[in-house]
Amino acid sequence: METREEVMFFDTDAGGVVHNIAYLRMIETNRTRLAAKMGMEIKSMADGPVIPVVARTEVDYKRPGKLGDWITIRGRLEEVARARFWCSFEMIRESDGDLLVTARQMLALLTTPGGRAARIPRDWLTRWG
């Protein structure tokens, strides 16, 4: 899944660069669209039967993004276990191709209502990875 973001003032801080928290918002937008492509529409997510929940986030900040940069975010399903799956993300500045951020998130699939761990369908990785 590929999404794009233009760095706004609210994404930056007094250091003159993109604030580390802002990247997480951009990642969530990408992950939400990835999930929609996989059949988990945000609109109906609360209705169940399952909802993906972030269990772990890892982010590496490699180069600073700047005001007005256009950033391409590339997200993909990287790994699938019984009850967990990993998504990975790359954030690239379009003007020079610099890799700004890499990130991984581990998610669990919980039933709604109930909140018990649901089993990840076996074919996810071949279909979406």
Add this chain to the structure above:
Amino acid sequence: METREEVMFFDTDAGGVVHNIAYLRMIETNRTRLAAKMGMEIKSMADGPVIPVVARTEVDYKRPGKLGDWITIRGRLEEVARARFWCSFEMIRESDGDLLVTARQMLALLTTPGGRAARIPRDWLTRWG
């Protein structure tokens, strides 16, 4: 109600000053504590019987806050109507007493569940204003 905030990097933008949206977060914290003092605890708010909902916000940005500033936020109940009430806020930089921001918010009191407008108790202004 008086609350205090120290301006963090995440509150600022590449212009080197506090971002205009960050003040709204500081105001909400103040307003939440004001509501608690008035008997509307955030913890039990979703359980009803009433929940205050912001219907209008007005903010005047007078001077720029800076990284590391300590800001005092003073909030009070300003005006009460049948089904609406106004809170007003002042945000003052502690180091020099400068008034950075003034704001007003109009809130309605809605029943939960149901979401119908609830009547504001008559004595609110004398008790909390």
Add this chain to the structure above:
Amino acid sequence: METREEVMFFDTDAGGVVHNIAYLRMIETNRTRLAAKMGMEIKSMADGPVIPVVARTEVDYKRPGKLGDWITIRGRLEEVARARFWCSFEMIRESDGDLLVTARQMLALLTTPGGRAARIPRDWLTRWG
């Protein structure tokens, strides 16, 4: 200027609706693109010679946005004075055409560096209004 946003989890709160602060972020994105159309590119804004600064915000919350809603934001230059101008915004839910939020922002044009008020070009309103 017309921009679009899909309501993400990070835009909502435990009340199940879009949080009042999230609309301000959507408005800023719209306003930034409006400014770019008017010749004030965000990328070069810090270099001057002028930078628009928000002096006042007014927001009316009319109906609650929900998770997954697509919202169209329409922003325009509404009024121009000597050293100030007003932008106005409408936020409309695409699925049913409901008007969720209206807002106005007054901005000043400051010189950079220096931070003195700059005069607004006379033809702005005829060109961009």
Add this chain to the structure above:
Amino acid sequence: METREEVMFFDTDAGGVVHNIAYLRMIETNRTRLAAKMGMEIKSMADGPVIPVVARTEVDYKRPGKLGDWITIRGRLEEVARARFWCSFEMIRESDGDLLVTARQMLALLTTPGGRAARIPRDWLTRWG
């Protein structure tokens, strides 16, 4: 370093729990105060001679925080290398002692201006760890 936060509406999402990004803001506040104790005051940070920059973040979300929870954040200097250091954080719900989140952040010390990696003082860990 110990800081406290009360979970506000803006910290939560439509899932009824604290949004995963909100914890990062609470962690930054804790880390900023930890840095101040170590002699790096946020107020003068931009003036140098060094500024700590987040290079990696790891967050494990263990249990969901809820609206109105009081959370204690405990941050400490965990490990020091030549040009990098790690801080670790625990976030505990005060009402029941539940561990909600653990996190680690790797930071580099950069010179300002210049942005070159600065060497971490040898005695940091004995003094602050």
